[in-house]
Amino acid sequence: MMPSAAATDWDLFQSLHAVLEAGSLSAAARQRGMTQPTIGRHIEALEQRLGAPLFLRSPRGLQPTDLALELRPRLEDMAAAVASALRDVEGAATQTSGVVRLTATESVGVEILPPILADFHRRHPGIVVELTVSNRHADLTRRDADIAVRMGRPTQNSLVARKVGVVHLGLYAAPDYAARSGLPASVDELDQHPIIGFDSVVPPLQGKVDIGRPITREIFAFRSDSDVAQLAALRAGFGIGACQRAVAARYGLLPVLEDDFNIEMEMWLCMPEGLGMTPRMRLMFDHLAEGLKACIQGQPPPTQNGRP
Known part of the structure; x- marks a missing residue:
């Protein structure tokens, strides 16, 4: 079964959040358990979807654009919601786990x-x-x-x-x-x-x-x-x-x-x-x-x- 568009978008946004938090593609890849090229493709796909760049390449590394910075607090909210949902689900069956x-x-x-x-x-x-x-x-x-x-x-x-x-x-x-x-x-x-x-x-x-x-x-x-x-x-x-x-x-x-x-x-x-x-x-x-x-x-x- 092919993943839904919503699931694919969420995967891309997770990669964006990881790059914003980690500061580089390689660090984000380690954080997500993926390869650096995969993370890079995710960012490129999001940039095509949004019609604007998310990062500028410079000698100092990746510099987030205003669009990426605008998305950051929303991505943090999404990540926090997912983390809290996972905590709730993990202990749903019993009070002692x-x-x-x-x-x-x-x-x-x-x-x-x-x-x-x-x-x-x-x-x-x-x-x-x-x-x-x-x-x-x-x-x-x-x-x-x-x-x-x-x-x-x-x-x-x-x-x-x-x-x-x-x-x-x-x-x-x-x-x-x-x-x-x-x-x-x-x-x-x-x-x-x-x-x-x-x-x-x-x-x-x-x-x-x-x-x-x-x-x-x-x-x-x-x-x-x-x-x-x-x-x-x-x-x-x-x-x-x-x-x-x-x-x-x-x-x-x-x-x-x-x-x-x-x-x-x-x-x-x-x-x-x-x-x-x-x-x-x-x-x-x-x-x-x-x-x-x-x-x-x-x-x-x-x-x-x-x-x-």
Whole structure:
């Protein structure tokens, strides 16, 4: 049976999406499990169908045209819809199988979620967990993810949301740094110490911290937009930086100017309306709520039958 025109068009558009995401025909071919000539033919067929070029060839590689850039958000929506449909279909037969896709910030995804998810897997080994770690909010209405851990109240009305608790952050330093350089006794003395902070992406903490002067990237001796990199520098004794209280306690970091820097951020769980009727989504949502709440309160990670 010959494939329908709609199926053929979808295949072509999948190749276009892959090239836009990967940046080259060869990388898109690897992503799709096809050959580079096949991907090239798909792009040429689409250009003939649309009557306009999608890419310009240059010494720097493929440069998407305005038409390709205009199509890109629609292709992303289509890809997200297909991915979410596949997740739904994979777990349709039973509540203990299928995929749950999560999204969380770097610090939560790397430092807090792993033991919680490990316990979930022990309880429900048939459910596959996918985790996107990013400080950018995934679009849950488009099903970029099924469940999100957000550091702040969600604003979309189409989401089911539950407040997990309040996360406390402050300034900390490693013990060896404190032994070597001492710790500031006042906010003014912070100028005498190397500070760890952001590079180009202003974090949501901006506006919640007052050091008596504007907080810009120029005041930091170590700059990174990665929470994980900042924490690594903090633990290595590079200088003073912000950290969640629970994470700081785990690594034995020392509080700095506790009375001046006690920042509170709400932690929320959210998912699209309707997913709560899917058993594996509800299992994960409730498990995360319990585990995250325990972590915020300083309790040990969840266990099953006494196993950590």
